[in-house]
Amino acid sequence: MTTISSNRTGTSSSNLRTDEDVIDQVVRPSNDTCLVEVQSKAGLTAFACSKNESLLLAGLRQGLTLPYECASGTCGSCRARLDSGDVANCWPDAPGHMKIKPAKGDILMCQSRPLGDCSLRVPANVVEGFARYELPTHHNGRIERLDRLTSDVIHFDVVLAEPMSFDAGQFVLLQIPGLEGMRAYSMVNYERRTRRLSLVVKRKPGGGFGDWLFERAAAADKIDVFGPLGSATFHPDEGHDLLMVAGGSGIAGMMSILERATNEGHFESHRGHVFFGVRTVDDCFYLDKFSRYVDRARGNLEVTIALSDAPPQGPVEGAHPDIRFATGLVHEVCGRDMQGRFSDRMMSYLAGPPPMVDGALRTLIGTGKVTPDRIRYDKFG
Amino acid sequence: MSWKYLCEVSDVETNSVKLIDVDGVSVLVANYGGGFRAMPPICPHMEEPLAESGVIANCILTCTKHLWAWDLRNLSMIGETERDLKTYEVKQEGDKVLALIDGELTYDFDEEGDDDDDFFK
Numbered sequence: 001m002t003t004i005s006s007n008r009t010g011t012s013s014s015n016l017r018t019d020e021d022v023i024d025q026v027v028r029p030s031n032d033t034c035l036v037e038v039q040s041k042a043g044l045t046a047f048a049c050s051k052n053e054s055l056l057l058a059g060l061r062q063g064l065t066l067p068y069e070c071a072s073g074t075c076g077s078c079r080a081r082l083d084s085g086d087v088a089n090c091w092p093d094a095p096g097h098m099k100i101k102p103a104k105g106d107i108l109m110c111q112s113r114p115l116g117d118c119s120l121r122v123p124a125n126v127v128e129g130f131a132r133y134e135l136p137t138h139h140n141g142r143i144e145r146l147d148r149l150t151s152d153v154i155h156f157d158v159v160l161a162e163p164m165s166f167d168a169g170q171f172v173l174l175q176i177p178g179l180e181g182m183r184a185y186s187m188v189n190y191e192r193r194t195r196r197l198s199l200v201v202k203r204k205p206g207g208g209f210g211d212w213l214f215e216r217a218a219a220a221d222k223i224d225v226f227g228p229l230g231s232a233t234f235h236p237d238e239g240h241d242l243l244m245v246a247g248g249s250g251i252a253g254m255m256s257i258l259e260r261a262t263n264e265g266h267f268e269s270h271r272g273h274v275f276f277g278v279r280t281v282d283d284c285f286y287l288d289k290f291s292r293y294v295d296r297a298r299g300n301l302e303v304t305i306a307l308s309d310a311p312p313q314g315p316v317e318g319a320h321p322d323i324r325f326a327t328g329l330v331h332e333v334c335g336r337d338m339q340g341r342f343s344d345r346m347m348s349y350l351a352g353p354p355p356m357v358d359g360a361l362r363t364l365i366g367t368g369k370v371t372p373d374r375i376r377y378d379k380f381g
Numbered sequence: 382m383s384w385k386y387l388c389e390v391s392d393v394e395t396n397s398v399k400l401i402d403v404d405g406v407s408v409l410v411a412n413y414g415g416g417f418r419a420m421p422p423i424c425p426h427m428e429e430p431l432a433e434s435g436v437i438a439n440c441i442l443t444c445t446k447h448l449w450a451w452d453l454r455n456l457s458m459i460g461e462t463e464r465d466l467k468t469y470e471v472k473q474e475g476d477k478v479l480a481l482i483d484g485e486l487t488y489d490f491d492e493e494g495d496d497d498d499d500f501f502k
Contacts, residue, residue, distance in 0.1 A: 076427075099427060358434075358445060358446075361436075361445035361448075362436055362445050365436045365438055365443050365445060366396070366436040366437075366438055369438045369439055371441075371459075371460075372443060372448035372450055372459070372460050372461070373460055375448065379447070
């Protein structure tokens, strides 16, 4: 952990538009709580933040519309400039630091905990927002039902002490004792006010959380959860046809969208196209779930598995005649298959490794002439 | 100030971009179907290289990194885009595309932070 000090001491506070009313409203529950002033395009606001909590989570929890995408150190979207005060940087090597200017006092709010009162400038409109269902917050959870789906993919449930409502497509941050930092994973299931979150993790070399899940995690293990987060969400009342392009564990949020769309009859009057990229047939998972969704959609849902490394083999394909198998990178397969079928009634959802998301964006915008307001994804790279 | 030769009209296909070096100045040439634009080679958002991240469709240039986009017909900003695209004046003479280049156009990525009043622009 490193300490970052504002490089503007002396002049900073005079630059803030003072608004004592705003500041006085912030309740300071204990001496461990710091006052965080935020100067944004929308003016001055403030919130209380414990020395043990990141600025981002504390602000979001209290309803402020702080900007973020990954909330876990990779994307740089929660950039702020520290005008006065000191913060501790919980993960100095976070990739998101490449996208900000630490020498000028820029910090990632998701990786910064206050060491005392501080003031920030945030290049966004920060106001008290509204939550569709509930504000994100901290939850206590316990692991249940660990199921290995492939050699490097594991499905597990987290049972919360208190129920959570989330939108299909949202994610939570997970933290386990002894492992610094929070990891972001999208929910696979969809249920209003549920205590059960179903999640899927693909193990990556050097990935501490994946290693823990595969080697040491057991049912009833405690896990800290923060959420729900994310804006790549599905809302049936918007009335869109759905295009989903996902790679690896990026399929998680799509499963949640399919679950909600299926249960609420969305495919009775709208079409859906799912493109799921994995390396080989052995890396496929959730095929039975896909088959059920395709069956219930009565011809309005197509699911295509794109195999990047090897052509499909007989047995798996044969067992799932309702699922299409193709060879190639998932965004290329999508581009070929959807040629002439992109429509302005469509909302597109993307999730997966950053190169896949980049490729899919090029396909959608270049080939599909899809406009950016019809594409939803949370940036993790 | 002078008109500099960029490329032949046929060098840049419709709906594509091409990076060209003009006397040491890196210029991105975009053919949007209705004409050509010449601009600095990076996105004014987060310095992404537009030769790789830029996609043109329906006369709109989109940086696929974070979906900032501009209509190349009138250079208006689309959607969430927050900064104008800077361009060099362009003209066609026969099969040749020329640009008026008087020094390199750049974006000041520090202005947001260097001066308090500019941080939010």
